[in-house]
Amino acid sequence: MSGQDDSSLVRSYVITGGRxxxxxxxxxxxxxxxxxxxxxxxxxxxxxxxxxxxxxxGGALMTVAEAAGYLNLSVALTKVLxxxxxxxxxxxxxxxxxxxxxxxxTLLEEVLNGLRARL
Amino acid sequence: xxxxxxxxxxxxxxxxxxxxxxxxxxxxxxxGKTTYVGTLSEIDPLRTEEVMTASSVGYDDLVGLPxxxxxxxxxxxxxxxxxxxxxxxLFGAPxxxxxxxxxxxxxxxxxxxxxxxxxxxxxxxFPVFDRVEEFGLPYGVAVNHFAGGRRFDEAEVxxxxxxxxxxxxxxxxxxxxxSSTIALIRLVEHLHERAVHQESFR
Ligand SMILES: Nc1nc2c(ncn2[C@@H]2O[C@H](COP(=O)(O)OP(=O)(O)O)[C@@H](O)[C@H]2O)c(=O)[nH]1
Ligand SMILES: [Mg+2]
Numbered sequence: 532m533s534g535q536d537d538s539s540l541v542r543s544y545v546i547t548g549g550r551x552x553x554x555x556x557x558x559x560x561x562x563x564x565x566x567x568x569x570x571x572x573x574x575x576x577x578x579x580x581x582x583x584x585x586x587x588x589g590g591a592l593m594t595v596a597e598a599a600g601y602l603n604l605s606v607a608l609t610k611v612l613x614x615x616x617x618x619x620x621x622x623x624x625x626x627x628x629x630x631x632x633x634x635x636x637t638l639l640e641e642v643l644n645g646l647r648a649r650l
Numbered sequence: 651x652x653x654x655x656x657x658x659x660x661x662x663x664x665x666x667x668x669x670x671x672x673x674x675x676x677x678x679x680x681x682g683k684t685t686y687v688g689t690l691s692e693i694d695p696l697r698t699e700e701v702m703t704a705s706s707v708g709y710d711d712l713v714g715l716p717x718x719x720x721x722x723x724x725x726x727x728x729x730x731x732x733x734x735x736x737x738x739x740l741f742g743a744p745x746x747x748x749x750x751x752x753x754x755x756x757x758x759x760x761x762x763x764x765x766x767x768x769x770x771x772x773x774x775x776f777p778v779f780d781r782v783e784e785f786g787l788p789y790g791v792a793v794n795h796f797a798g799g800r801r802f803d804e805a806e807v808x809x810x811x812x813x814x815x816x817x818x819x820x821x822x823x824x825x826x827x828x829s830s831t832i833a834l835i836r837l838v839e840h841l842h843e844r845a846v847h848q849e850s851f852r
Binding site for chain 2 (some may be wrong): 541559561562575586594596603605606610626627628636638641643645647649
């Protein structure tokens with residue numbers, strides 16, 4: 532816990548234009564993202580959105596949470612920004628989790644095999 | 651205009667990765683969540699500061715409207731590439747009530763939760779179990795051994811935590827990769843058994 536930081540709160544409020552909810556429901560913390568291959572200039576984007584696109588350029592694949600971690604943004608804020616960037620076709624998503632992965636036997640077997648191989 | 655600074659050199663995923671999945675590592679303050687995630691993660695764990703209100707309710711609170719009473723919590727997470735197409739993320743999740751909104755984000759689509767508990771004070775874990783159950787996450791329990799902690803008698807711990815007989819319960823040293831991996835395996839074995847069981851009733 533690191534106490535209160537009102538300036539960063541005001542900042543995130545401004546970055547999202549006062550919105551707290553992503554424009555799309557399909558962006559999760561582990562949604563895989565990459566930048567769309569495009570040379571479109573990014574100067575019209577705010578600093579945070581631009582840095583997300585730059586981080587994910589050149590086919591570089593990561594999750595929403597990792598982008599937040601590398602850019603020192605909150606995950607909640609990054610979800611909002613990534614949703615916008617998907618709407619603007621600057622970011623594409625690969626997969627998002629389904630709501631019920633715990634019933635996905637094949638996935639669980641794959642996870643188990645991967646974990647056992649680490650022992 | 652520059653971009654927001656990148657805090658450390660990003661380590662991207664292989665382009666072969668098709669599926670990302672996640673498990674919550676839940677527990678009260680000081681129980682070993684950060685240590686556990688750091689022990690298992692293949693990358694330096696990443697940390698974000700998430701905004702929480704003292705009272706906690708709607709989505710607004712999460713991004714943080716400036717006029718509300720808010721506080722931040724550090725959330726750390728790591729990743730394990732399990733096959734060329736599959737990567738697992740571990741998210742450290744604090745148990746307190748006011749972090750409910752963060753839990754909602756983390757719990758959606760999660761395979762389950764590993765609850766870390768500490769024999770020096772099992773009661774501190776109660777709110778964590780409340781959260782896990784509130785979000786319907788299947789879970790396993792890993793009891794850490796701290797110096798000065800009582801040696802753990804499995805039946806006693808089960809009883810104190812009111813665990814179902816099927817709930818996996820293991821001893822774990824969050825600093826040790828082997829025992830930390832085993833705790834995760836026991837959890838996923840349990841999830842798998844549940845899935846098989848549920849399938850047979852479909
Ligand atoms: N003896 C022992 N100490 C541990 C274990 N896990 C964590 N610690 C120590 O407990 C302290 C708190 O751990 P931390 O991971 O920061 O807890 P968190 O608040 O849940 O993230 C640190 O000093 C760790 O080194 C464990 O399994 N055994
Ligand atoms: Mg911690």
